[in-house]
Amino acid sequence: xxxxxxxxxxxxxxxxxxxxxxxxxxxxxxxxxxxxxxxxxxxxxxxxxxxxxxxxxxxxxxxxxxxxxxxxxxxxxxxxxxxxxxxxxxxxxxxxxxxx
Numbered sequence: 001x002x003x004x005x006x007x008x009x010x011x012x013x014x015x016x017x018x019x020x021x022x023x024x025x026x027x028x029x030x031x032x033x034x035x036x037x038x039x040x041x042x043x044x045x046x047x048x049x050x051x052x053x054x055x056x057x058x059x060x061x062x063x064x065x066x067x068x069x070x071x072x073x074x075x076x077x078x079x080x081x082x083x084x085x086x087x088x089x090x091x092x093x094x095x096x097x098x099x100x
Contacts, residue, residue, distance in 0.1 A: 003072035007061045018062045030059035
């Protein structure tokens with residue numbers, strides 16, 4: 001399944017509910033899931049990590065749909081050629097204070 005197919009699947013399952021909730025409410029659910037992922041990363045439980053990554057990806061997909069963004073196209077447009085700043089694979093940008 002491609003990212004685009006996954007986004008469509010999530011739309012088929014949840015779009016009506018997410019649209020009724022709105023972008024703000026849906027974003028709050030997304031942030032809650034990111035928090036659960038953070039706890040999973042801290043704990044290191046692989047099964048929990050798989051579930052939390054899947055949840056974060058699903059909520060990110062639904063936010064993209066609600067805002068009219070094709071997640072697959074957006075990601076490929078930005079990262080398909082390598083690092084968006086230097087163009088290299090792997091990135092050759094120098095890290096500054098932990099950030100690129």
